[in-house]
Amino acid sequence: MLNKFKMKNKEKIDLRKMFMQPEYGTVLMLIFSVVLGSLLSPYFLDFGFLLDSSSMYVEYGIVALCLTFIIISGQIDLSVASMMTLSACTTALLFEIGVPFGFCLILGLILGMLLGFFNGFVITYFKLPPLIVTIGTLSLYRGIAQIILGDRSIGHFPSWFSGIDFRYVLGIPVPLLILTGLFIIAALILNKTIFGRQVYAIGTNEKAAIYSGINVKKIKMILFVFSGIISAFGGIMMMSRLGIARYNLSTGGELEVVTIALLGGTDINGGRGNVVGTFIAFFVLFSLKVGLSVANIKIESQLTIIGFLLIFSIVFSNFIYSKQK
């Protein structure tokens, strides 16, 4: 009896705590952007159209899930968009020289893994700040993509591969399903595994994490390698959607990815955040962009609103975190 009462009481407290999560800032923004979109244009609230439009941003959403882990661990990876492009270009180039397409895809993912490994190796082995290293590889990887492909695009992929955004399962576009699936996996890893706890521990206090016996180097390495693989995967999805690969695809995409992660309430200083926020933030960013575009709002105003939301998100999650203390 007493036990039962205690349980109830505990749940109540949890409920109150629950509403003090930064994800709610993101949910507020989602409500804001959907309301804004539907007020601005009668063409916005069309389920089919919204589903269809989500495919344009899914690649960034997927990469942002992985980046959330990296930011929680107190690191950053700005080379994600370049890894997307380089993997896509290499995959396309292999296809062009006659490698069977299935192998090309696998090799593309392996390349992504190696690119991520290189990032992780330089960061952990030489103890360099990830910001500097990945700004370097941001240019490096895109530069390599431009060297190998030059100023041309490769297309005419097998028909089973092209147009992933036109494939639907149960009425939902495949890219969105992939994003949702990866989100569930990421949420489970981050919240339910020792690995996930270790990621938080590193981001909260790296020294303390080392002293408590966490293999920090290994975990950082795993994170960057995964960032590479997921970026390559995103790059290949983009290639399927556009039907071509060229060196300047997703230029500036790293900022979109970071924006999604931060809109989701992840703390840029590490230790706090969740993929739940990132997943919702994906819908915030995409519904906002679609809503403003379909209302023919000028791009300058669009960027202003997105910038404002980003600031709001950071201030809001900071406020929540300070209350939690």
Added chain:
Amino acid sequence: MLNKKMKIVISILLVFICMFGLFANATEEATAAAAKTVGDLEIVFIPKNSGNPYFDSIVGGFEKASQELGFTFTTIAPATAEATSQIPFIKTQIQRGVDVIAIAPNSPDALNQVFKQAMDAGIKVLIVNSDIPGSEDYRDVAILPMDFEITGSSQVELLGSLINYSGEIAVLSATTDAPDQNYWIEGMKVALKDPKYANMTLVDVVYGDDDPQKSLTEAEALLTKYPNLRGIISPTTVGVAATAQAVENAGRAPQLQVTGLGTPNQMRRFVKNGTVTAFALWSPFDEGYLAANLAVDLVMGNVEAKEGVVFSVPELGDITIGPMRSIITGPPTVFTIDNIDDFNF
């Protein structure tokens, strides 16, 4: 605890999705088609990027036609001229149900899938200002500013006449994959093989990405790297203004001639102070005006998009649809100190 929290968040999302579903039917009745009049037509023009004065002139042409003919005209552009940045804008215009999408594309092929989607939705796709070579099936017609076959060679001839056909020359272009600029540069290289230009050597091609600051930096680098440079051709409006600025800053004006494709308003100062002697351009205003008139004719079924078809545009006269359904607006104009004040765009 976390699990609970996630559950609540996910249920909120689901509620949202259901709300979308409820509203989904609301917009569908709008598609019921009746006989259209010109007044019902909605035409959108998507330039390469926002804040580019060149495209403002094209928009001017569209607006004039819109006032004369009575269709609804809007224009919207992405922030950057990156290869895929126009895709979301095209998708949203399809959703808006416009009748015509006129666009100055940022890539020769990255937009093919979304163009196809637009055409499948019954929208006329008009490429304005630059074609998409090799992807002609993904558009209805292309409206080109001038005969691109002679753009490169006419630039070489113009620069040659300014430097007595001798000396080192360089090119400052837009982005490395700008399809038009690359085509014209090829044309310049072919033209330079002519014995007439035997004493002119092309020493470098650099890219300013149609960004004023980057173009200025690239132009300054050219001036430092090649002290004997006699001429720079910049076949892009942003680039030629930045190059003229760099040459003015360095005080290399009479020996080093800048020419290229620029708008009179951007170049007026440099022509007046002697930095630039002559440059060329077609009329982007006419291009927009022609595109708008043709767009209306195409949607109303007055003109068929087929090679050899002749249609007429007020003030521009009879115009023939050329090979691959491409249309040339007119010959280029050379601007010098004598005539620059006659133009305002």
